[in-house]
Amino acid sequence: DAGVTQSPTHLIKTRGQQVTLRCSPKSGHDTVSWYQQALGQGPQFIFQYYEEEERQRGNFPDRFSGHQFPNYSSELNVNALLLGDSALYLCASSLLRGSSYEQYFGPGTRLTVT
Amino acid sequence: KNQVEQSPQSLIILEGKNCTLQCNYTVSPFSNLRWYKQDTGRGPVSLTIMTFSENTKSNGRYTATLDADTKQSSLHITASQLSDSASYICVVSDITGGGNKLTFGTGTQLKVEL
Numbered sequence: 001d002a003g004v005t006q007s008p009t010h011l012i013k014t015r016g017q018q019v020t021l022r023c024s025p026k027s028g029h030d031t032v033s034w035y036q037q038a039l040g041q042g043p044q045f046i047f048q049y050y051e052e053e054e055r056q057r058g059n060f061p062d063r064f065s066g067h068q069f070p071n072y073s074s075e076l077n078v079n080a081l082l083l084g085d086s087a088l089y090l091c092a093s094s095l096l097r098g099s100s101y102e103q104y105f106g107p108g109t110r111l112t113v114t
Numbered sequence: 115k116n117q118v119e120q121s122p123q124s125l126i127i128l129e130g131k132n133c134t135l136q137c138n139y140t141v142s143p144f145s146n147l148r149w150y151k152q153d154t155g156r157g158p159v160s161l162t163i164m165t166f167s168e169n170t171k172s173n174g175r176y177t178a179t180l181d182a183d184t185k186q187s188s189l190h191i192t193a194s195q196l197s198d199s200a201s202y203i204c205v206v207s208d209i210t211g212g213g214n215k216l217t218f219g220t221g222t223q224l225k226v227e228l
Contacts, residue, residue, distance in 0.1 A: 004157070102160060102163065
C-alpha cells in the first residue's frame with residue numbers, strides 16, 4: 001500500500017518563475033492538504049482539496065493555487081516566485097469523513113528560490 | 115486566533131534517559147490533538163492522536179497526555195535512543211472541516227547523544 005508520494009524531491013527556481021509540485025495521496029484517501037514549512041518552523045496550512053474543489057484556505061496570497069484531479073492526486077502551483085517562498089512543501093492526505101482524523105504526510109518537496 | 119505553543123524549543127539528553135515535551139494550545143472548538151515526529155527534511159510521522167475524551171495514549175516508548183480543561187498536552191519519551199533525535203510537533207485540530215483543519219506548533223528539537 002503506497003503512502004503519500006510527492007514529486008519532485010528537490011527543486012531550484014529563480015525569482016519570478018512559476019513552479020508546480022505534485023502529490024499522490026495514500027490509497028483510499030480523498031482529501032489533500034498542502035503545507036509550507038520554512039526552516040525551523042512548523043508547517044503552515046496553505047489549502048485543502050476535496051472532490052476537486054478547494055475547501056479551506058490558509059493565509060496565503062493568490063500566487064498559490066492548486067488543483068485536484070479525479071484520481072484524488074493534487075498539484076500546487078506557485079506563480080511569481082519570491083525568495084521567501086523557499087521552503088519544504090508538504091502534502092498530507094486524509095479521508096474527509098473518516099473517524100480516525102489521521103493525516104498522512106508525504107516526504108515533501110524542498111523548493112529553493114534564488 | 116488558534117495557537118499552539120511548545121516548550122522547550124530544543125533539548126539535548128543522553129541516550130537511555132527520559133524526557134517530557136510540553137504543548138499548550140488555544141484552538142477552539144477543539145477536535146483532537148496529535149504529536150508528530152519529523153526527521154530533518156522529511157515529512158512528519160504521526161505518533162499519537164487524542165480526542166477530547168482521552169487523557170493518555172501510548173505508542174511504544176512514547177506516551178502522550180491531554181488535559182482538555184487546561185488545554186495542555188505532554189509527550190513523554192522513555193529510554194531514549196539515538197534515533198529519537200528529531201523535531202516533535204504538537205498539532206491541534208479544530209472541529210471545522212471534519213477535524214481536518216490543523217494548527218501546528220513550531221516543534222521541540224530533540225537531540226539524543228551518547
